[in-house]
Amino acid sequence: MRSRGRSKQKRRASGSGVLAKTCPEAGDKLISCANEVGSSMKETDDSNLHLDHLAGVPQSESERNEYQALEPVLPPKTLETGHCSRNIMRNESLKEKCDDVSLDKSHLNNKEDLDDSDWEEGSIATDDHRMTIELNVTPDLSMQKRIRRALSQDKGFAELVHKVHLLCLLSRGRLIDRVCDDPLIQASLLSLLPAHLLQLSNVTKLTSKALYPLVAWFHNSFRVRKFMSAEVSFHSALASALETREGSFEEIAALSVALFRALKLTTRFVSILDVASLKPGQSIRSDASGSSKGIFNASTVMVSRPEEDFRPPKKLFSGYVRENSSESSLGQSHERKEGHSTSHVTESRNPPFVDELNGSASNSQNSETEYDHPDCVTNRIGKLKRKGDLEYEMQLEMALSATAIRDESKKESCLRILNADSEKINCSSKRTKRIISDESLTFPNEISTTVGPMKFESPLYWAEVYCNGENLTGKWVHIDVINLIIDGEHKVESMVASCKTSLRYVLAFAGQGAKDVTRRYCTKWHKIASQRVSSMWWDSVLAPLRELESGTTGGVVHSETNQTMSAESSKSNSFVPTRSSLEDIEFETRALTEPLPTNQQAYRSHPLYALERWLNRYQVLHPKGPILGFCSGLPVYPRTCVQPLKTKGRWLREGLQVKANEHPAKVLKSSVKKLEKVQGSAVDYDDCSDSKENIELYGKWQLEPLNLPHAVNGIVPKNERGQVEVWSEKCLPPGTVHLRFPKAFAVAKRLEIDYAPAMVGFEFKNGRSHPVFDGIVVCAEFKDVLLEAYAEVEERTRAEEKKMDEARALSRWYQLLSSMVTRKRLNNRYNNSLPLETTSTNNQPRDNKELNAMVSGPDTAKVEVPSYRQTIEHQHVFLKEHESFDEESSLLTKRCQCGFSVQVEQL
DNA sequence: GTGTCTGATTTACCTTTGGGCTCC
DNA sequence: CGGAGCCCTTTGGTAAATCAGACA
Numbered sequence: 017m018r019s020r021g022r023s024k025q026k027r028r029a030s031g032s033g034v035l036a037k038t039c040p041e042a043g044d045k046l047i048s049c050a051n052e053v054g055s056s057m058k059e060t061d062d063s064n065l066h067l068d069h070l071a072g073v074p075q076s077e078s079e080r081n082e083y084q085a086l087e088p089v090l091p092p093k094t095l096e097t098g099h100c101s102r103n104i105m106r107n108e109s110l111k112e113k114c115d116d117v118s119l120d121k122s123h124l125n126n127k128e129d130l131d132d133s134d135w136e137e138g139s140i141a142t143d144d145h146r147m148t149i150e151l152n153v154t155p156d157l158s159m160q161k162r163i164r165r166a167l168s169q170d171k172g173f174a175e176l177v178h179k180v181h182l183l184c185l186l187s188r189g190r191l192i193d194r195v196c197d198d199p200l201i202q203a204s205l206l207s208l209l210p211a212h213l214l215q216l217s218n219v220t221k222l223t224s225k226a227l228y229p230l231v232a233w234f235h236n237s238f239r240v241r242k243f244m245s246a247e248v249s250f251h252s253a254l255a256s257a258l259e260t261r262e263g264s265f266e267e268i269a270a271l272s273v274a275l276f277r278a279l280k281l282t283t284r285f286v287s288i289l290d291v292a293s294l295k296p297g298q299s300i301r302s303d304a305s306g307s308s309k310g311i312f313n314a315s316t317v318m319v320s321r322p323e324e325d326f327r328p329p330k331k332l333f334s335g336y337v338r339e340n341s342s343e344s345s346l347g348q349s350h351e352r353k354e355g356h357s358t359s360h361v362t363e364s365r366n367p368p369f370v371d372e373l374n375g376s377a378s379n380s381q382n383s384e385t386e387y388d389h390p391d392c393v394t395n396r397i398g399k400l401k402r403k404g405d406l407e408y409e410m411q412l413e414m415a416l417s418a419t420a421i422r423d424e425s426k427k428e429s430c431l432r433i434l435n436a437d438s439e440k441i442n443c444s445s446k447r448t449k450r451i452i453s454d455e456s457l458t459f460p461n462e463i464s465t466t467v468g469p470m471k472f473e474s475p476l477y478w479a480e481v482y483c484n485g486e487n488l489t490g491k492w493v494h495i496d497v498i499n500l501i502i503d504g505e506h507k508v509e510s511m512v513a514s515c516k517t518s519l520r521y522v523l524a525f526a527g528q529g530a531k532d533v534t535r536r537y538c539t540k541w542h543k544i545a546s547q548r549v550s551s552m553w554w555d556s557v558l559a560p561l562r563e564l565e566s567g568t569t570g571g572v573v574h575s576e577t578n579q580t581m582s583a584e585s586s587k588s589n590s591f592v593p594t595r596s597s598l599e600d601i602e603f604e605t606r607a608l609t610e611p612l613p614t615n616q617q618a619y620r621s622h623p624l625y626a627l628e629r630w631l632n633r634y635q636v637l638h639p640k641g642p643i644l645g646f647c648s649g650l651p652v653y654p655r656t657c658v659q660p661l662k663t664k665g666r667w668l669r670e671g672l673q674v675k676a677n678e679h680p681a682k683v684l685k686s687s688v689k690k691l692e693k694v695q696g697s698a699v700d701y702d703d704c705s706d707s708k709e710n711i712e713l714y715g716k717w718q719l720e721p722l723n724l725p726h727a728v729n730g731i732v733p734k735n736e737r738g739q740v741e742v743w744s745e746k747c748l749p750p751g752t753v754h755l756r757f758p759k760a761f762a763v764a765k766r767l768e769i770d771y772a773p774a775m776v777g778f779e780f781k782n783g784r785s786h787p788v789f790d791g792i793v794v795c796a797e798f799k800d801v802l803l804e805a806y807a808e809v810e811e812r813t814r815a816e817e818k819k820m821d822e823a824r825a826l827s828r829w830y831q832l833l834s835s836m837v838t839r840k841r842l843n844n845r846y847n848n849s850l851p852l853e854t855t856s857t858n859n860q861p862r863d864n865k866e867l868n869a870m871v872s873g874p875d876t877a878k879v880e881v882p883s884y885r886q887t888i889e890h891q892h893v894f895l896k897e898h899e900s901f902d903e904e905s906s907l908l909t910k911r912c913q914c915g916f917s918v919q920v921e922q923l
Numbered sequence: 924g925t926g927t928c929t930g931a932t933t934t935a936c937c938t939t940t941g942g943g944c945t946c947c
Numbered sequence: 948c949g950g951a952g953c954c955c956t957t958t959g960g961t962a963a964a965t966c967a968g969a970c971a
Contacts, residue, residue, distance in 0.1 A: 614926095614927095615926075615927055615928085616928080617927070620963095620964095632962070632963080633961090633962075634962095739940090777939095778938080778939045778940075779939095780938085780939075780957090781955095781956085781957080784939080784940090784956095785938065785939030785940065785958095786941080787939080787940045
């Protein structure tokens with residue numbers, strides 16, 4: 017467990033490094049959060065563990081994985097000392113739990129058995145006994161509460177993971193987009209292109225139809241294999257894919273984008289960001305395979321290692337087999353082994369993205385194995401094959417023949433890769449027994465097929481080409497070369513749905529920027545809206561990328577109609593349509609014309625439509641119409657008709673008041689319990705039903721600006737409590753001001769100015785609400801007077817404080833010196849022979865002469881203390897006639913004839 | 924197998940105006 | 948004696964959100 021934790025720690029450290037590069041802030045936040053949650057979840061998992069044991073349910077693998085997955089996020093120190101500290105933590109939690117549950121006496125008769133020594137000693141040893149103690153203890157409410165709390169904590173963590181994953185995938189998209197602009201790749205693609213297809217770049221009015229021959233050629237020329245090239249830069253992978261005319265879904269789609277761009281077509285690389293769920297406990301594609309994978313287990317290779325040279329892609333896993341090869345023994349045998357289909361494209365419940373993720377995850381694991389054990393790579397050749405490998409090789413041979421791959425060289429390459437793969441798997445399995453996921457260790461099928469099986473593959477990557485010949489203003493045309501679909505934007509949603517992929521974020525990349533084009537492909541926005549991150553955050557993230565994108569693709573639209581329009585509009589200097597702005601309008605239109613949902617639940621939080629039935633207590637339809645349609649016989653209204661309702665008091669806080677003679681739009685009955693609380697236990701409910709306890713609600717249309725009574729003759733209008741509620745500036749009575757300086761009321765009181773305490777809110781303390789006051793409200797005409805008076809008071813207070821400080825300092829000096837003098841005198845008089853204890857020196861003076869010389873230095877004279885010699889020989893006499901009194905400071909100064917003076921504060 | 928509805932459970936938000944004691 | 952300040956104790960109701968199970 018420890019070694020596994022450590023190795024994972026290493027991996028996680030490298031992973032977080034990539035994250036930190038991509039988005040340092042988010043990465044740090046995530047990591048710190050992961051630490052927090054990790055530690056808390058460990059506790060939680062411990063709790064779960066106990067509960068599972070209690071219930072006799074073994075802990076599930078996924079839960080264990082989750083536990084393990086979070087562990088390595090702990091700082092390295094934790095690992096070194098972690099075992100101990102964790103155990104201590106567990107012991108503490110155990111102790112706490114034991115205390116919580118009051119230790120069932122039938123099992124723990126003597127509570128003293130659990131004395132402190134048991135908890136403090138041998139933390140490691142107690143670890144093993146942990147379960148035994150808790151086996152029969154019923155989990156109490158506090159424990160359940162703690163688990164629940166952890167769940168709510170998970171939400172925040174899941175959101176962070178979601179956000180970081182989004183950022184990572186955004187970066188990935190930009191990376192691919194940049195490679196698509198590579199002139200060398202574009203030139204190479206052009207060199208492959210038949211001459212007649214080169215004409216496309218000269219077409220002035222491009223239509224989707226015109227693109228068909230090009231797309232068809234590409235579809236037939238390139239093959240897809242269902243895994244990603246690992247540990248090489250995307251550029252190298254793409255170059256390799258171009259060379260072999262075979263690549264992953266991502267690479268093929270990127271090549272198509274590069275080709276379109278080479279032909280000077282305005283093209284975007286479009287990708288579905290299949291991001292980790294926003295909700296805790298759901299994996300990236302939990303519904304697809306049922307395998308629960310953490311985001312970090314399924315991370316994409318974001319960037320290649322900078323020091324890494326080009327290496328041919330390591331072909332690790334594949335699952336893409338021609339449709340008609342589904343009967344192949346290979347596929348079937350592994351299907352049986354692994355318990356799920358790998359041979360049939362449409363049956364394969366792994367969309368390519370997940371496979372790629374898995375691939376990269378396992379690749380990263382494997383690659384690390386390689387780095388740690390270079391022998392695994394270098395000694396591949398000549399290594400003895402296991403029985404299973406031989407078996408597998410035979411099966412592959414059969415599969416190859418079944419899938420009609422006749423190209424011997426390809427066959428060889430397949431076998432070569434197979435060997436590499438199986439060895440890699442062996443290698444990694446030696447290193448760690450942990451299985452990332454059942455999919456990731458599916459035996460590789462390095463059988464390529466031409467692009468485009470009979471049944472479609474889940475679209476994750478495609479291109480958008482701007483066709484200026486489509487519509488009046490031009491149009492972004494969806495082109496999926498993998499599935500040979502042109503202008504099939506309406507098909508994407510259903511294809512994605514049937515492939516169990518989610519369509520939450522569809523991003524179009526161009527010019528190093530990105531634009532969210534989900535609206536184009538998603539008709540049921542209400543279904544995905546809740547699965548997306550808050551739009552405010554997402555918009556702020558995308559804002560700079562959108563600018564980059566529109567800078568590249570958002571040229572001014574020139575169509576005949578637009579030309580006439582723009583000629584007219586240019587005079588008035590108004591809107592000039594660009595591709596980007598037209599697209600935005602298109603998306604807005606789509607947003608407003610979403611089809612009516614068929615189930616009632618969807619109306620609960622639908623942004624466009626509402627059913628009266630699903631309005632909450634504080635909502636009402638106003639006006640009640642128009643009816644847009646019906647759902648289950650219930651009329652559907654536009655959401656814009658839903659008006660919020662509030663009580664008079666609540667509207668007051670917003671500076672609004674209910675118009676005269678308005679009847680409540682809705683009256684809510686107070687709950688029985690509330691009435692009980694208010695009126696005591698004996699309540700006649702019938703009497704109360706119509707009482708003022710009912711909550712009267714009003715809508716916006718019944719309101720007018722607040723019309724508070726004016727301040728007259730310097731008197732502030734107050735409420736029944738003698739206060740003014742200052743929720744905002746709007747709540748101030750006309751002619752008054754809010755002064756917030758401290759002790760303002762004291763100043764107002766002294767000047768006899770009418771004021772009211774300003775209540776600015778409530779705070780909840782000791783189980784009840786307390787009003788919070790801040791400053792006072794006075795009539796505006798007194799504002800300056802009060803401010804001046806306050807400034808004066810402030811100044812006086814400061815001066816007084818200063819004077820007090822000075823007096824205090826003088827007094828203390830006097831006390832110190834007089835005590836020294838007294839001490840010296842006493843010493844001289846009664847104990848001449850004894851060494852003196854001076855307060856300031858360790859060098860004790862040997863005789864009086866020395867002391868006198870020391871104390872009567874020039875410094876002492878400054879503080880009006882006479883020389884020590886004088887003091888010793890002379891008793892001060894303070895005569896009345898030499899006294900002086902300073903009235904301002906109340907200080908009485910007494911003087912002796914010798915020049916010694918004392919100040920005394922007169923009280 | 925999927926979608927929808929319903930009821931139970933959990934979570935998050937809203938509510939909202941003391942009083943006794945000590946010290947100065 | 949009166950005013951200021953500290954401290955006590957740490958809600959509880961309700962609706963929305965979520966989940967699980969039944970049913971078509």
